[in-house]
Amino acid sequence: MARVAIVTGGTRGIGEAISVALKDAGVTVAANYAGNDERAKAFTDRTGIKAYKWDVSDYDACMAGVRQVSEELGPVDILVNNAGITRDTTMKRMDHAKWQEVMDTNLGGCFNMAKAVWDDMTGRKYGRIVNIGSINGQAGQYGQVNYAAAKSGIHGFTKALAQEGARTGITVNAIAPGYIDTDMVAAVPEDVLGKIVARIPVGRLGRADEIARGVAFLTDENAGFVTGSTLSINGGQHMY
Numbered sequence: 001m002a003r004v005a006i007v008t009g010g011t012r013g014i015g016e017a018i019s020v021a022l023k024d025a026g027v028t029v030a031a032n033y034a035g036n037d038e039r040a041k042a043f044t045d046r047t048g049i050k051a052y053k054w055d056v057s058d059y060d061a062c063m064a065g066v067r068q069v070s071e072e073l074g075p076v077d078i079l080v081n082n083a084g085i086t087r088d089t090t091m092k093r094m095d096h097a098k099w100q101e102v103m104d105t106n107l108g109g110c111f112n113m114a115k116a117v118w119d120d121m122t123g124r125k126y127g128r129i130v131n132i133g134s135i136n137g138q139a140g141q142y143g144q145v146n147y148a149a150a151k152s153g154i155h156g157f158t159k160a161l162a163q164e165g166a167r168t169g170i171t172v173n174a175i176a177p178g179y180i181d182t183d184m185v186a187a188v189p190e191d192v193l194g195k196i197v198a199r200i201p202v203g204r205l206g207r208a209d210e211i212a213r214g215v216a217f218l219t220d221e222n223a224g225f226v227t228g229s230t231l232s233i234n235g236g237q238h239m240y
């Protein structure tokens with residue numbers, strides 16, 4: 001029977017590319033999204049992948065969402081924690097809400113979703129979890145104390161959980177994307193983005209499908225010896 005995957009934030013940007021790559025690899029995919037119904041419907045019409053709406057920062061909603069997917073598609077074998085938001089601004093202007101929202105969604109979401117699938121994966125002695133971190137979690141970024149802290153947290157979360165899952169067939173890995181051509185990066189002011197791209201050795205933004213290839217590799221049945229690792233896909237911008 002086909003493996004079942006949940007991709008959070010799976011209907012747009014990097015998440016959409018991951019959902020499609022997993023479907024192409026023969027996986028039954030549930031693409032989670034939080035808000036944009038119109039984009040989610042267009043995604044389902046385009047790809048044939050079912051979209052499920054819940055907020056990953058809401059613990060109870062994650063529990064209910066995973067239950068629904070399991071009932072409809074089967075137990076979850078693969079979790080890709082991709083959902084993330086930015087609330088960029090300098091420390092001077094960052095209020096507590098901007099800090100908390102990013103922590104709750106980007107890092108809290110990883111805990112909530114992993115918790116929701118963990119007992120079942122442990123019981124069935126199989127699981128693949130991939131958390132999408134960031135170059136800015138590795139290197140920091142001006143204007144992103146919230147985002148960099150949350151993404152850096154994802155890298156620690158990954159290494160700790162990998163140790164807990166190792167004996168029960170569950171691998172936990174991270175991907176650290178660089179600057180990828182998505183709506184999130186398009187929101188960076190043009191002059192700032194120009195300076196960032198000038199520092200990427202490959203000389204361009206990355207494409208979402210270049211991240212999705214990494215996820216397909218890490219979630220493969222035969223990747224059972226790869227755990228606790230971070231795969232940087234950033235055009236050489238940060239060699240870590």
Ligand code: CAA
Nearest residue numbers: 088089090134135136141142143178179184185188189192
């Ligand atoms: N290093 C040093 N100084 C910097 C700087 C930097 N990287 N960026 C800005 N500054 C300085 C400016 O020179 C300016 O100084 P002066 O006042 O002395 O001239 C001061 O900081 C304020 O800069 P701005 O006028 O640009 O201030 P702002 O409030 O309008 O914007 C900002 C600040 C929000 C940080 C804006 O520069 C920005 O959006 N930067 C990009 C942040 C970024 O890269 N986000 C990534 C989003 S994509 C993503 O997160 C995906 C992923 O995982 C990679």
